[in-house]
Amino acid sequence: MRVSRMCRFAVFTLFVLSGALAMAAPAESGYHLIKKVSLGKAAGGGEYFDYVSVDPGARRVYVSHGTEVVVVDADNFEVVGKITGLKKCHGVAVVPELGKGYITDGDATSVVVFDTKSLKKTGEIKSYPDTDAIVYDPASRLIFTFNGDSKNSTVIDPAKDAVVKPLDLGGGPEQAVPDGKGMIYDNIEDTNEVVVIDTHSLTIKSRWKVAPAGEPVAMTMDKEHGRVFSSGRGPALLVMMDADSGKVLQSFPISDGVDSSAFDPDSSTVFASTRAGKIHVFHMDSADKLSALDPIETEYGAKTMAIDPKTHNLFLTTADFGPAGAKGRRPAIAGTAHLLVYGK
Numbered sequence: 001m002r003v004s005r006m007c008r009f010a011v012f013t014l015f016v017l018s019g020a021l022a023m024a025a026p027a028e029s030g031y032h033l034i035k036k037v038s039l040g041k042a043a044g045g046g047e048y049f050d051y052v053s054v055d056p057g058a059r060r061v062y063v064s065h066g067t068e069v070v071v072v073d074a075d076n077f078e079v080v081g082k083i084t085g086l087k088k089c090h091g092v093a094v095v096p097e098l099g100k101g102y103i104t105d106g107d108a109t110s111v112v113v114f115d116t117k118s119l120k121k122t123g124e125i126k127s128y129p130d131t132d133a134i135v136y137d138p139a140s141r142l143i144f145t146f147n148g149d150s151k152n153s154t155v156i157d158p159a160k161d162a163v164v165k166p167l168d169l170g171g172g173p174e175q176a177v178p179d180g181k182g183m184i185y186d187n188i189e190d191t192n193e194v195v196v197i198d199t200h201s202l203t204i205k206s207r208w209k210v211a212p213a214g215e216p217v218a219m220t221m222d223k224e225h226g227r228v229f230s231s232g233r234g235p236a237l238l239v240m241m242d243a244d245s246g247k248v249l250q251s252f253p254i255s256d257g258v259d260s261s262a263f264d265p266d267s268s269t270v271f272a273s274t275r276a277g278k279i280h281v282f283h284m285d286s287a288d289k290l291s292a293l294d295p296i297e298t299e300y301g302a303k304t305m306a307i308d309p310k311t312h313n314l315f316l317t318t319a320d321f322g323p324a325g326a327k328g329r330r331p332a333i334a335g336t337a338h339l340l341v342y343g344k
Contacts, residue, residue, distance in 0.1 A: 027283075027291075027293050027294065028293065028294045029269070029281045029293045029294060029296055030344045031279075031281075031296045031314065031342045031343065031344055032296075032342065032343070032344075033298075033340060033341070033342055034313070034341050034342065034343045035077045035339075035340075035341040036338050036339070036340055036341070037072060037077050037078075037079065037338060037339040037340075037341070038337075038338050039063060039065050039070050039079075039317070039337040039338055039339060040070075040335070040337075041334060041335035042065050042066035042067045042068050042337075043066075043067050043068065043084060044066065044067045046066060046334055047066065047319050047332035047333060047334045047335070047336065047337055048065070048066040048088060048332070049063070049064055049065050049066070049304065049317040049318070049319065049337050050064040050089070050090045050091065050132075050304055050317075051064050051090055051091040051092065051133065051260065051304050051306075052064070052260075052304050052305060052306040052315050052316065052317055052339075053091065053092045053093065053094075053306050054074060054306045054307065054308045054309075054315065055074075055094045055096070055116070056074070056308060056309050056310050057096055058094075058096070058116060059073060059074040059075055059310075060072070060073065060074055060080070060116075061073075061074050061306070061308075061315050061339070062092035062094075062101070063315075063317055063339055064089045064090055064091065064092065064103075064304075064317075065089075065317070065337055066086075066088060066089070067084065067085070067086045067087065067088070067089070068082050068083060068084045068085075068086060068089070069082065069083040069086070069089055069092060069103055070082055070339075071083070071119060072315075072339060074308050074310075074311070074313075075311075077339075077341055081119045082119070083103065083112070083114055083119050083121065085121070086103065086105045086108070086112065087105055087106075087107035087108040088105065088106050088107035088108075089103050089104065089105050089106070089112075090104045090105075090106050090131070090132045090133065090134075091103070091104045091132065091133050091134040092104075092134070093134045093135055093136040093143060094116055094136065095136050095141075095143070095158045096116075098158055098159065099115060099116050099117060100113060100114070100115065100116060100122075100158055101113070101114045101115075101116045102114075102134060102136075102143055102156070102158070103134075104127070104131045104132055104133070104134045104145050105131065106129075106130050106131050106132055108124075109126065109127050109128060109129050109130075109131060110124050110125060110126055110127050110131065111124070111125040111127050111131065111134070111143070111145060111154065111156065112124050113125065113161055123161050125154075125156055125161055125162070125163060126163070127145055127147065127154040127163075128147040128150035128152060128154055128166065129147065129149045129150050130147050130148040130149035130150055131145050131146075131147045131150075131154065132145070132146055132147060132148050132173070132174070133145070133146040133173065133174060133175050133176055134146070135176050135177065135178055135184065136158070136178075137178040137180075137182075137184060137199045138178070138180055139178070139180060139181055139182040139199055139200070140182060140199035140200055141157075141158070141159070142155055142156065142157060142158070142164065142199060143155070143156040143157075143158050144156075144167075144176065144178075144184060144197070144199070146169075146173035146174065146175075146176055146186060147173070148172045148173060148174070148189075149172070151168070151169055151170065151171055151172055151173070152166045152167055152168050152169055152173075153166070153167040153169055153173065153186075153197070154166055154167075155167055155202060164202070165202060167197070167202055167203075167204075169186065169188060169195055169204070170188065170191065170195070170204070170207075171188035171189070171190045171191035171193065171195075172188060172189045172190045173186050173187065173188055173189075173195075174186070174187040174188075174189050174216065174217040174218070174219070175187055175217060175218050175219040175259075175260055175261070176197075176219055177219050177220055177221045177228075178199070179221060179223050179243065180223060182198065182199050182200050183196055183197065183198060183199065183205070183243075184196070184197040184199055185197075185219060185221060185228050185230075185243070186219065187210075187216035187217055187218070187219050187230055187232075188207075188216070189215050189216060189217055189232075190215075192209060192210055192211065192213075192214050192215065192216065192232075193207050193208060193209055193210065193216075194207070194208045194210055194216065194219075194228065194230055194241065194246065195207050195208075196208075196246075206246060208241065208246030209246075210230050210232060210239055210241070210248070211248070212235060212237060212239070212248075212251050213230065213231070213232035213235060213236075213237035213238070213239045213251060214232050214233070214234045214235050214237075215232045215233040215234040216230045216231065216232040217231065217232065217233060217258060217259055218230070218231035218232075218258045218259055218260050218261040218272055218273075219231075219261060220261035220262050220263040220270065220271075221243070221263060222263055222265065222268070222270075222284060223265070224265060225284070225287040226242065226243035226244060226287075227240055227241070227242065227243060227249075227284070227287065228240070228241040228242075228243050229241075229261055229263065229270050229272075229282075231254060231258040231261055231272045232258070233256070233257065233258060235253075236253065236254050236255065236256055236258065236274075237251045237252060237253055237254060238251065238252045238254050238258075238261075238270070238272050238280065238282070239251045239252075240270075240290055249288055250288075250289070250290050252280070252282065252290065252292055254272055254274060254278075254280045255274045255276035255277075255278045255280070255295075256274060256275060256276045257274045257275025257276055257303050258272050258273065258274045258275075258280075258303065259273065259274070259275065259303035259304050260272075260273055260303065260304045260305045260306070261273070261305075262305055262306060262307040262314070263307075264307055264309070264312055265309075266309075266312065267283075267312065268283060268284040269281060269282070269283055269284070269293075270282040270283075270284065270290065271305065271307065271314065273298070273302060273303050273304065273305040273316055274303055275300070275301055275302075275303040276300070277297065277298050277299050277300045277301070277302060278295040278296065278297060278298065279295060279296040279298055279302075279305065279314065279316075279342070280292070280295050281293040281294065281295060281296060296314075296342060298316060298318070298340060298342070299318045299340065300318065300321055300330070301318035301319060301321055301330075301332065302316040302317065302318035302340055303316075303318075304316060304317055311343065312343065312344065313341055313342065313343040314341070314342040314343070315339060315340070315341055316339070316340045316342070317337060317338070317339055317340070318337070318338065318340065319332040319333060319336045319337040319338065320332070320333045320336035321333065
């Protein structure tokens with residue numbers, strides 16, 4: 001009888017401990033690598049890659065790759081074409097209703113216009129030095145580039161392929177996200193701020209500090225609940241902010257070298273990708289509460305990312321890297337760039 005009671009007590013204790021551990025351990029996101037797509041070697045040598053963007057309607061993924069943009073089918077992951085003849089491209093935005101795409105070519109200080117069906121270049125718009133990130137705002141029907149060294153935005157009317165005006169941002173901009181209602185939220189890395197752009201008046205509506213995070217570069221948004229997610233590099237944190245007041249509601253540590261973020265409204269999930277080879281994953285339990293899930297292990301250098309809202313697949317770019325040099329940075333090996341596809 002005594003042995004039986006001790007056994008029951010031991011079983012009960014193990015049950016309680018296992019339950020406590022399960023509650024304490026982060027849940028898994030369920031994502032795993034489903035495809036690796038070689039991007040080949042870009043003309044001009046070297047190896048450079050930046051933003052990835054998805055056109056869900058046309059089922060295309062646009063991959064920035066040095067002197068070219070590689071276009072991949074979003075469903076079978078085959079390379080379907082390339083837009084070449086660039087100097088050093090960064091981001092791509094599409095205007096579906098016009099059948100046009102726009103590429104920021106930072107070294108050429110310009111925005112290249114292309115036809116989304118033929119992938120042929122149709123024009124070029126002069127911009128400012130270090131033209132980098134780019135978004136299309138459906139509310140104003142304008143294109144906004146974010147020019148790091150110039151600390152401004154080039155506002156473009158895609159109907160005319162003409163510059164409307166340069167908009168001073170007061171610091172070096174990084175990734176931005178439109179809310180679809182006439183506001184764009186953009187990270188300003190060197191001032192540790194998020195700026196809010198009114199896309200109708202073309203003015204800065206607000207400036208918010210991102211503390212306790214710093215050097216904010218990655219940005220995404222839950223548009224339904226009005227939550228902005230800004231991720232920085234120093235300190236390396238992701239913060240959730242109220243989109244109306246700028247109040248920081250929560251913050252979480254992330255790994256080094258974050259560069260882009262994405263939000264999946266269907267699963268209420270936030271993703272932040274870093275150079276360290278991790279995608280940090282957070283679930284929105286409510287409008288005011290995030291919970292950290294297990295990070296997705298990727299590859300070193302896979303810091304730029306986009307999500308397909310139809311399949312929920314994540315697309316990231318990276319390359320093979322050599323050993324670290326004197327400054328601790330590992331050089332990318334020319335001709336090894338590839339697209340990583342993660343799904344459930």
